[in-house]
Amino acid sequence: MKELAQEISARFNELGVEIPIGEIEERLDKMINKFKVPKEEARRSVVNYFLKSYNINRNEFYTGQSDSPVENISGATEDGKWLGVRGKVIQLWDNSHESISQVGLIGDETGTIKFTVWESANAPLVEENKSYLFKNVVVNEWNGKFQLNVNKTSSIESIDDDIEVGNATVGFSGAMVDIQSGSGLIKRCPECNRALTKGACMEHGKVDGVYDLRIKAVMDDGVSVQDAILKRDQVEDITGMTLESAIALAADALDQGVVLEQMKGSLVGRYYRIKGVRIDRYLLVESIESVFSYEQSELDELIAEAEVI
Amino acid sequence: MVGYSREVARRVFAQEFRESNLTFKDGDDQYAPQYLMTPTGAKVNRVFIVGTLIEKEDIGTDSEYWRGRVTDPTGSFLIYAGQYQPEAAQILAECETPAFVAVVGKPSTYTTGEGDVLTSVRPESFHIVDGQTRDLWVLETAECTIERIKALEDGTSPNIQKAKEYYDPDIKHYSSIVLDALKSLKETF
Numbered sequence: 436m437k438e439l440a441q442e443i444s445a446r447f448n449e450l451g452v453e454i455p456i457g458e459i460e461e462r463l464d465k466m467i468n469k470f471k472v473p474k475e476e477a478r479r480s481v482v483n484y485f486l487k488s489y490n491i492n493r494n495e496f497y498t499g500q501s502d503s504p505v506e507n508i509s510g511a512t513e514d515g516k517w518l519g520v521r522g523k524v525i526q527l528w529d530n531s532h533e534s535i536s537q538v539g540l541i542g543d544e545t546g547t548i549k550f551t552v553w554e555s556a557n558a559p560l561v562e563e564n565k566s567y568l569f570k571n572v573v574v575n576e577w578n579g580k581f582q583l584n585v586n587k588t589s590s591i592e593s594i595d596d597d598i599e600v601g602n603a604t605v606g607f608s609g610a611m612v613d614i615q616s617g618s619g620l621i622k623r624c625p626e627c628n629r630a631l632t633k634g635a636c637m638e639h640g641k642v643d644g645v646y647d648l649r650i651k652a653v654m655d656d657g658v659s660v661q662d663a664i665l666k667r668d669q670v671e672d673i674t675g676m677t678l679e680s681a682i683a684l685a686a687d688a689l690d691q692g693v694v695l696e697q698m699k700g701s702l703v704g705r706y707y708r709i710k711g712v713r714i715d716r717y718l719l720v721e722s723i724e725s726v727f728s729y730e731q732s733e734l735d736e737l738i739a740e741a742e743v744i
Numbered sequence: 745m746v747g748y749s750r751e752v753a754r755r756v757f758a759q760e761f762r763e764s765n766l767t768f769k770d771g772d773d774q775y776a777p778q779y780l781m782t783p784t785g786a787k788v789n790r791v792f793i794v795g796t797l798i799e800k801e802d803i804g805t806d807s808e809y810w811r812g813r814v815t816d817p818t819g820s821f822l823i824y825a826g827q828y829q830p831e832a833a834q835i836l837a838e839c840e841t842p843a844f845v846a847v848v849g850k851p852s853t854y855t856t857g858e859g860d861v862l863t864s865v866r867p868e869s870f871h872i873v874d875g876q877t878r879d880l881w882v883l884e885t886a887e888c889t890i891e892r893i894k895a896l897e898d899g900t901s902p903n904i905q906k907a908k909e910y911y912d913p914d915i916k917h918y919s920s921i922v923l924d925a926l927k928s929l930k931e932t933f
Contacts, residue, residue: 610794610881612790657752657753657792657885657888660753700871704792704794704845704846704877705846705873706880727876727880728876728880729879729883733883734883734926734929737883737926738923741890741919741923744893744894744919
């Protein structure tokens with residue numbers, strides 16, 4: 436608590452206001468120890484009290500603080516985290532509310548994320564395909580997805596660099612423990628490329644589908660689970676079954692399901708190493724390889740480890 | 745679905761699995777998943793096993809009910825597949841023994857009249873694989889088990905507390921199981 440009091444006192448000092456540290460401590464003590472107020476709340480309340488009694492503008496107290504560090508977009512995965520982002524605005528969407536100035540998608544080398552610029556931020560308008568430095572924005576989680584909020588403590592600066600938007604590829608190595616429905620030989624809508632369910636597209640209704648191969652796999656390494664989507668290239672690569680032979684197989688059996696059965700038989704229960712781009716809960720696989728063997732050194736290391744326990 | 749995440753398939757050696765007898769649920773909801781806690785603190789709702797199917801038998805009376813015995817370097821797992829596991833039952837019915845198999849399934853327990861708890865696996869999937877995959881599994885399972893034993897020594901998570909209080913596990917016992925399993929990979933035939 437002493438530290439907290441000193442911190443507050445130091446901050447007021449910077450603004451040229453001397454507050455007896457005893458007074459701060461006394462207030463904090465009353466809040467925290469007597470009234471069981473959580474530390475952060477107590478701090479806010481004490482700060483507010485002194486701001487009022489010395490007539491200091493709130494914004495002056497808070498915005499004077501150093502900006503949050505600039506980080507990669509892939510690092511924006513914690514609700515309530517403050518950071519700065521250097522990125523290119525990829526898309527702007529129609530905003531639905533008068534208190535929102537702009538909504539869109541910003542990306543950097545490591546990924547993309549949705550952002551919302553609030554009207555109250557008083558920020559300059561951004562344009563598509565231009566790069567900006569978003570200072571002091573806060574990460575917000577909704578429905579398991581992250582987004583950035585540009586609010587009144589944030590600022591937006593235009594920068595001249597053209598930032599290459601990329602997707603960080605991630606790898607996963609483990610056993611394929613399941614292949615989900617919607618895998619194998621499927622049909623896609625010729626107009627929107629969506630997978631058809633029972634011969635119908637969600638958007639365009641009954642259509643003549645185009646055949647495709649895909650696998651929605653569940654990978655598991657004993658510690659975590661990763662859903663993965665394999666597109667036709669990877670499916671053909673790993674199963675050795677081409678789209679043509681899959682169609683022939685299905686035609687012979689009068690059943691598309693046999694393709695899936697055969698794929699399950701040859702893939703499930705085996706180990707693979709995959710690499711790809713993470714989109715929502717899926718890893719969009721760019722490369723997949725079978726794992727057949729391990730290094731002798733791995734075995735020796737584990738034996739050594741087991742021996743010393 | 746928000747908030748739903750698939751249960752991880754745990755890696756446990758047969759001997760440890762056989763020595764497990766603590767089942768519980770998180771919460772009172774009737775749909776809350778059932779877990780089996782193993783002595784080294786693996787909270788198992790799903791297992792992944794690769795081993796050798798050495799015996800199989802149809803023990804059903806009216807409809808087919810298959811029992812398979814799958815061994816790893818430390819012991820064997822019993823696998824039961826009936827009409828509600830049609831894919832697994834079909835492969836079990838058709839395959840030859842011995843064969844390398846990979847099983848993903850749910851742990852289940854049965855308490856005998858004498859009060860002994862028998863553990864078995866109800867397969868979600870059951871596939872024929874090869875010997876290399878089996879060796880990889882042994883290695884991976886050893887690694888996972890070592891991690892758990894280490895956590896057991898100095899960890900404080902609720903799972904570990906639970907396992908410690910209930911089983912009072914002999915760490916040497918489990919590390920020697922792992923060691924034997926690993927050494928079996930060194931033997932050449």
